[in-house]
Amino acid sequence: xxxxxxxxxxxxxxxxxxxxxxxxxxxxxxxxxxxxxxxxxxxxxxxxxxxxxxxxxxxxxxxxxxxxxxxxxxxxxxxxxxxxxxxxxxxxxxxxxxxxxxxxxxxxxxxxxxxxxxxxxxxxxxxxxxxxxxxxxxxxxxxxxxxxxxxxxxxxxxxxxxxxxxxxxxxxxxxxxxxxxxxxxxxxxxxxxxxxxxxxxxxxxxxxxxxxxxxxxxxxxxxxxxxxxxxxxxxxxxxxxxxxxxxxxxxxxxxxxxxxxxxxxxxxxxxxxxxxxxxxxxxxxxxxxxxxxxxx
Amino acid sequence: xxxxxxxxxxxxxxxxxxxxxxxxxxxxxxxxxxxxxxxxxxxxxxxxxxxxxxxxxxxxxxxxxxxxxxxxxxxxxxxxxxxxxxxxxxxxxxxxxxxxxxxxxxxxxxxxxxxxxxxxxxxxxxxxxxxxxxxxxxxxxxxxxxxxxxxxxxxxxxxxxxxxxxxxxxxxxxxxxxxxxxxxxxxxxxxxxxxxxxxxxxxxxxxxxxxxxxxxxxxxxxxxxxxxxxxxxxxxxxxxxxxxxxxxxxxxxxxxxxxxxxxxxxxxxxxxxxxxxxxxxxxxxxxxxxxxxxxxxxxxxxxxxxxxxxxxxxxxxxxxxxxxxxxxxxxxxxxxxxxxxxxxxxxxxxxxxxxxxxxxxxxxxxxxxxxxxxxxxxxxxxxxxxx
Amino acid sequence: xxxxxxxxxxxxxxxxxxxxxxxxxxxxxxxxxxxxxxxxxxxxxxxxxxxxxxxxxxxxxxxxxxxxxxxxxxxxxxxxxxxxxxxxxxxxxxxxxxxxxxxxxxxxxxxxxxxxxxxxxxxxxxxxxxxxxxxxxxxxxxxxxxxxxxxxxxxxxxxxxxxxxxxxxxxxxxxxxxxxxxxxxxxxxxxxxxxxxxxxxxxxxxxxxxxxxxxxxxxxxxxxxxxxxxxxxxxxxxxxxxxxxxxxxxxxxxxxxxxxxxxxxxxxxxxxxxxxxxxxxxxxxxxxxxxxxxxxxxxxxxxx
Numbered sequence: 001x002x003x004x005x006x007x008x009x010x011x012x013x014x015x016x017x018x019x020x021x022x023x024x025x026x027x028x029x030x031x032x033x034x035x036x037x038x039x040x041x042x043x044x045x046x047x048x049x050x051x052x053x054x055x056x057x058x059x060x061x062x063x064x065x066x067x068x069x070x071x072x073x074x075x076x077x078x079x080x081x082x083x084x085x086x087x088x089x090x091x092x093x094x095x096x097x098x099x100x101x102x103x104x105x106x107x108x109x110x111x112x113x114x115x116x117x118x119x120x121x122x123x124x125x126x127x128x129x130x131x132x133x134x135x136x137x138x139x140x141x142x143x144x145x146x147x148x149x150x151x152x153x154x155x156x157x158x159x160x161x162x163x164x165x166x167x168x169x170x171x172x173x174x175x176x177x178x179x180x181x182x183x184x185x186x187x188x189x190x191x192x193x194x195x196x197x198x199x200x201x202x203x204x205x206x207x208x209x210x211x212x213x214x215x216x217x218x219x220x221x222x223x224x225x226x227x228x229x230x231x232x233x234x235x236x237x238x239x240x241x242x243x244x245x246x247x248x249x250x251x252x253x254x255x256x257x258x259x260x261x262x263x264x265x266x267x268x269x270x271x272x273x274x275x276x277x278x279x280x281x282x283x284x285x286x287x288x289x290x291x292x293x294x295x296x
Numbered sequence: 297x298x299x300x301x302x303x304x305x306x307x308x309x310x311x312x313x314x315x316x317x318x319x320x321x322x323x324x325x326x327x328x329x330x331x332x333x334x335x336x337x338x339x340x341x342x343x344x345x346x347x348x349x350x351x352x353x354x355x356x357x358x359x360x361x362x363x364x365x366x367x368x369x370x371x372x373x374x375x376x377x378x379x380x381x382x383x384x385x386x387x388x389x390x391x392x393x394x395x396x397x398x399x400x401x402x403x404x405x406x407x408x409x410x411x412x413x414x415x416x417x418x419x420x421x422x423x424x425x426x427x428x429x430x431x432x433x434x435x436x437x438x439x440x441x442x443x444x445x446x447x448x449x450x451x452x453x454x455x456x457x458x459x460x461x462x463x464x465x466x467x468x469x470x471x472x473x474x475x476x477x478x479x480x481x482x483x484x485x486x487x488x489x490x491x492x493x494x495x496x497x498x499x500x501x502x503x504x505x506x507x508x509x510x511x512x513x514x515x516x517x518x519x520x521x522x523x524x525x526x527x528x529x530x531x532x533x534x535x536x537x538x539x540x541x542x543x544x545x546x547x548x549x550x551x552x553x554x555x556x557x558x559x560x561x562x563x564x565x566x567x568x569x570x571x572x573x574x575x576x577x578x579x580x581x582x583x584x585x586x587x588x589x590x591x592x593x594x595x596x597x598x599x600x601x602x603x604x605x606x607x608x609x610x611x612x613x614x615x616x617x618x619x620x621x622x623x624x625x626x627x628x629x630x631x632x633x634x635x636x637x638x639x640x641x642x643x644x645x646x647x648x649x650x651x652x653x654x655x656x657x658x659x660x661x662x663x664x665x666x667x668x669x670x671x672x673x674x675x676x677x678x679x680x681x682x683x
Numbered sequence: 684x685x686x687x688x689x690x691x692x693x694x695x696x697x698x699x700x701x702x703x704x705x706x707x708x709x710x711x712x713x714x715x716x717x718x719x720x721x722x723x724x725x726x727x728x729x730x731x732x733x734x735x736x737x738x739x740x741x742x743x744x745x746x747x748x749x750x751x752x753x754x755x756x757x758x759x760x761x762x763x764x765x766x767x768x769x770x771x772x773x774x775x776x777x778x779x780x781x782x783x784x785x786x787x788x789x790x791x792x793x794x795x796x797x798x799x800x801x802x803x804x805x806x807x808x809x810x811x812x813x814x815x816x817x818x819x820x821x822x823x824x825x826x827x828x829x830x831x832x833x834x835x836x837x838x839x840x841x842x843x844x845x846x847x848x849x850x851x852x853x854x855x856x857x858x859x860x861x862x863x864x865x866x867x868x869x870x871x872x873x874x875x876x877x878x879x880x881x882x883x884x885x886x887x888x889x890x891x892x893x894x895x896x897x898x899x900x901x902x903x904x905x906x907x908x909x910x911x912x913x914x915x916x917x918x919x920x921x922x923x924x925x926x927x928x929x930x931x932x933x934x935x936x937x938x939x940x941x942x943x944x945x946x947x948x949x950x951x952x953x954x955x956x957x958x959x960x961x962x963x964x965x966x967x968x969x970x971x972x973x974x975x976x977x978x979x980x981x982x983x984x985x986x987x
Contacts, residue, residue, distance in 0.1 A: 011794065014786075014790050014794065017786075017787075018787050018790060018791075018803075021783065021784070021787060021865070022806050022807065022809070024862070025807070025809075025810040025862060025865060025866065026809060026810055027825070028810070028813065028817075028818040028819075028821035028822060028825075028862070029809070029810055029812065029813045029818065029821075031821045031824070031825070032813055032817055032818070032821055040560075041560075042533075042537075042824075043537050043540055043541060043560055043561075043824060044560055044561060045561045046561075056343070059344075060343050060344055061344040061345070061346070062343065062344045062345070062358065062360070066360075084716070084717040084720065085717070087713060087714055087716065087717055088714075088717040088718065090714065091714045091715070091717075091718070100718075101718065104718060104721040104722065104725070104726065105717075105721065106912075107725070107726075108725060109916055110915060110916060110919045110966050110970070111729065111919075111923070111962075111963070111966070112919060112920060112922065112923020112924055112925075112939070112940050112962065113923065113924060113925075113940070114923065114924075114925050114940045114943050114944050115732075115923055115939075115940065115943060115958070115959040115962055115963075116729075118943065118947055118955055118956075118959065119728045119729055119731070119732050119956075119959055120724070120728050121370065121374065121375065122374075122728070122731070122732075122735060122952065122956070123724075123727070123728035123731060124375075125374055125375065126731075128376070145379070148375075148376045148379055149371070149375045149376060149377075149379075149380065150379075150380075156724050159720075159724075160721070160724060160725050163717070163721070168874070172874070192710065214808075217808070217811055217812065218811075220814075221811065221813075221814045221815055223814070223815075223816060223926075224925075224926075227362070228370070231379075231380050232331055232333075232359050232379075232380030232381060233359065234359055234360045236814070237814050237816065238360055238362070239360045240814060240816060240817065241360075241362050241816060242335050242336065242360035242361060242362045243336055243360075243533070244531050244532070244533040244534070244816070244820070245335070245362050245364075245530070245531035245532060245533070246335035246336050246337050246362075246531070246532055247335070247336035247337055247532055247552075247616070248532045248533040248536060248556055249533055249817075250343055252343060254817075257813050257814060257817050258813075260812065260813075261812035261813045264809075264812035265809060265812060268805055268808065268809060271805070272802045272805060364948055366947050366948040366949070366950060369743055369950055370947070373743045373744065374743070374744060374952075394742075394743065398743060471847065477929070479949075520935070525933070526847075526851055526933065527851035527932075527933040528933075530929055530930075533820070534930065537823060541823075541824070541827055541828070541829060541830075542828065542829060543827050543828050543829075543850075543851075666742075670949055670950075671949075671951070673949070674945070674946070674949045674951065675756070675760055675761075677945075678760055678761040678762050678765065678937075678942070678945075679760070679761035681761065681765060681935055681937045682761035682762070682764040682765045682768075682935065682937070683761075683935060
């Protein structure tokens with residue numbers, strides 16, 4: 001397109017640089033995978049290869065229980081946050097005063113975890129006091145536990161944390177959608193929902209799915225907000241931190257982390273391969289169609 | 297109750313009934329389990345709580361605690377930990393007073409704990425540390441581990457036994473020394489040194505006046521400016537990694553850190569006895585108000601009884617190096633050669649002897665979670681960090 | 684034009700003549716639910732931190748009152764030094780991230796075929812698959828005294844003595860920040876480059892403009908809002924994520940997040956809230972300046 005193609009060596013150099021950066025960023029991940037196979041664990045001088053820790057993961061009730069809770073948090077947050085982001089993205093596109101929406105949806109990105117966590121913790125405490133007081137006034141008690149620390153408070157914290165990412169990703173894919181298509185559908189008699197579901201959604205599906213995977217990953221690795229706002233259960237990272245502070249991380253924990261990243265890498269890898277095959281065939285068709293014009 | 301119930305229902309929905317049934321198998325009784333909020337150091341016998349459950353006859357749903365000082369207050373006083381936990385652990389001689397005064401934990405009935413009479417004399421009525429498990433004279437906590445913290449040092453590199461805190465602050469270890477990243481233990485240990493060596497005028501290292509805190513902090517700031525401290529460690533993993541990687545040669549730390557560091561690469565890393573004295577502490581298990589209301593008292597007393605049983609004491613001594621809180625651990629180890637081989641036996645008896653020596657030091661000061669001038673501690677600690 | 688605009692519905696009146704307006708109002712209400720949620724659970728709690736920061740501290744909690752003690756305690760103590768220091772090092776981390784990461788964003792946008800661009804961006808998400816805590820901790824065996832970097836350099840004969848400044852120093856924290864946040868400058872740079880049409884490069888090439896001038900006069904002004912947003916993100920997280928100085932920093936590396944965490948550890952809630960309010964004020968100030976300079980809504984302009 002530009003000078004890069006004129007100078008293939010420069011182009012290759014740039015590729016090499018980018019892959020070097022990616023490798024550097026991935027180094028800690030690879031290191032965790034490497035030590036997860038070490039019989040002697042983290043920081044040992046001697047390396048003895050073993051599968052043992054992977055076998056032990058599934059006997060460790062503490063880790064398995066935490067993993068189940070982490071998964072449920074991730075699923076529930078995704079089911080709420082992604083539709084919310086989708087709706088906000090649509091609202092953003094049709095509103096004239098965009099600044100407040102952008103601010104509300106993106107500002108959580110800029111608030112550090114410890115600060116958001118403690119602000120919400122104190123807020124929930126005060127909400128509880130208010131509801132309890134209000135309940136006393138009315139002589140009812142059903143509102144007392146609404147904002148007691150538990151699953152739902154952790155979900156609220158995580159939604160605020162993840163929604164900016166989904167919002168951006170969905171907005172990017174929506175940018176390519178032409179709203180005339182919706183108008184056409186409406187003119188043909190489809191109601192708003194049908195126009196969205198049958199016409200628009202298929203075109204932004206990729207963005208919605210990326211947003212979902214983003215959200216799951218973010219929930220999985222979050223610590224500070226979850227730990228401050230959760231109730232009487234553990235997530236994978238809260239178990240890890242407790243181990244790190246009190247007994248040292250168990251080798252099973254490294255194995256579990258590696259296993260999760262192996263799976264994630266496999267998923268992302270297959271997405272890349274899948275889209276590559278698809279877009280290849282798409283562009284082949286496109287090239288075939290365009291060939292008469294293009295051949296000069 | 298609500299949480300576990302939710303867990304079950306949700307899992308059924310999420311993973312399909314079949315998968316959930318097999319996954320939940322061993323936790324099928326989780327509905328009646330004692331919800332115990334405790335870090336991993338409160339268990340022995342494996343990476344999960346199975347051995348503790350079998351031995352106590354109570355099913356336990358453990359929630360991992362990071363054991364930072366604020367966590368208990370955040371959840372139990374600010375949050376609503378009473379709805380979440382039946383029982384919990386924390387530092388005795390401070391936290392139990394705080395929690396009891398806020399109505400978060402309840403009074404206990406020692407007669408329901410058969411092993412109570414076997415508990416160390418120091419905790420019995422009138423004993424030296426009796427107040428660390430009592431609030432207003434009433435028993436509110438059961439001790440499960442304790443220790444007198446000291447200096448870990450790399451004997452292999454240093455080549456001599458260290459017996460004074462002087463070594464930690466000595467210029468030969470410039471850039472190779474570490475202390476804990478927590479104003480409580482670090483200021484207290486330094487205060488013990490300054491007091492006993494006559495370098496500072498400190499009355500009570502456990503509860504210093506503003507001026508005394510200033511003296512201690514200024515001493516540390518001066519050293520820090522010279523580049524004496526490599527870092528301040530936080531947690532077991534961090535602390536033992538520093539020692540085992542030889543990043544530091546001397547470190548004021550918990551005994552479990554020294555044990556793990558020595559075990560990692562087989563280095564000769566030892567835990568000394570300091571002639572000036574040590575910061576001593578214990579950890580206690582408490583019954584929450586919510587736990588009592590939910591009728592979890594029986595389960596709690598069964599678990600508390602296990603914590604005062606030599607079965608637990610001998611294992612925490614062997615695995616993590618904590619001091620057992622009951623008499624008769626030596627006899628128990630002798631009587632169970634199947635669990636403890638000869639090598640372990642000699643290590644344990646030596647470890648116990650050194651512990652007794654440390655604990656007997658008149659210069660010791662109890663760890664105070666809430667000193668009177670907590671604000672001065674905080675402010676001066678920020679200055680140590682900024683130096 | 685839009686699905687929801689009243690005109691749209693009016694235009695379709697013949698089809699939907701009997702549909703109750705209630706349903707439409709309900710449908711329109713759904714669009715505002717996320718906004719309400721964010722106001723209630725994000726904007727309000729953050730605003731309340733300012734209120735709580737002037738409350739009186741009690742032993743375990745706080746009580747209503749008015750005192751500026753927490754602010755005094757922040758601004759006239761060592762905490763201010765710590766805060767300003769962490770700002771400085773955070774800014775350094777931003778600069779390094781920009782220098783290392785932005786060219787990648789330009790490269791992906793400019794030199795890769797459209798279909799490949801998003802897939803390449805996915806590569807930068809991979810590191811997030813392992814918990815940040817483990818990733819940060821795994822840096823220690825790399826950077827420590829007898830770690831990977833030092834032993835390698837010693838083996839090559841580049842240095843005789845291990846470099847100890849790599850870990851437990853501000854340098855260590857900066858390295859950690861760069862490795863944790865670099866992908867974000869790639870993401871935001873990638874987004875920002877949407878604002879730079881491809882044909883501009885061709886025009887520049889036709890005119891024989893040099894790389895530096897092309898960057899300074901063309902790319903930078905157009906991509907500025909996105910670059911700014913990415914930089915603020917890294918800067919603020921450098922100030923606020925307590926984990927990095929805690930694991931990689933030495934005795935003196937403290938940032939605002941750690942100050943707040945330590946205040947909470949000491950049960951000084953008003954102080955923690957004051958730190959949070961100061962952080963929010965810093966952030967709002969930065970975003971305001973950025974908005975005045977670049978009009979931040981432009982970040983998303985190409986998507987409108």
